[in-house]
Amino acid sequence: MKKWLILLVPVFLVCCQSAVDEAAIAQEIELILDTQAKAWNAGDFRSFMEPYWNSEEMTFQSGNNRLYGWQALLDRYEATYAGEKMGILSFKDLEIKVLSSDLAYALGRFHLSYPDSALEGLFTILLKRSSEGWLIIHDHSSS
Numbered sequence: 126m127k128k129w130l131i132l133l134v135p136v137f138l139v140c141c142q143s144a145v146d147e148a149a150i151a152q153e154i155e156l157i158l159d160t161q162a163k164a165w166n167a168g169d170f171r172s173f174m175e176p177y178w179n180s181e182e183m184t185f186q187s188g189n190n191r192l193y194g195w196q197a198l199l200d201r202y203e204a205t206y207a208g209e210k211m212g213i214l215s216f217k218d219l220e221i222k223v224l225s226s227d228l229a230y231a232l233g234r235f236h237l238s239y240p241d242s243a244l245e246g247l248f249t250i251l252l253k254r255s256s257e258g259w260l261i262i263h264d265h266s267s268s
Contacts, residue, residue: 158231178255185263213237214237218234234248248267249266250264
């Protein structure tokens with residue numbers, strides 16, 4: 126019986142460690158989204174864009190459009206949402222799925238509040254851990 130116990134303890138510890146890591150990763154990603162919402166609500170597009178992979182290989186899809194690259198997405202946000210069109214951003218209904226120690230995705234709903242209206246939609250973001258931290262490598266948003 127002791128032999129089985131000795132063999133099972135390491136397996137149990139590995140399983141518990143994995144669960145703890147997934148929870149920590151989910152918290153990191155939630156913090157990224159919270160920080161993004163704060164940056165957006167402060168009118169700071171560049172800070173909002175910090176978690177996006179600054180590469181021409183980063184992709185963004187919405188509606189029938191696909192953009193490639195960090196700068197193209199920043200340009201889209203500035204052209205579409207500058208000034209009063211920014212609204213107040215919030216994220217809700219988050220579901221974060223950890224695929225590995227360096228890959229995860231998040232499902233959620235974005236909500237933009239305006240004085241007399243609102244815009245709401247769904248998003249899926251794919252994140253990859255790099256030496257810079259977690260980066261959004263793909264964003265698919267729809268309203």
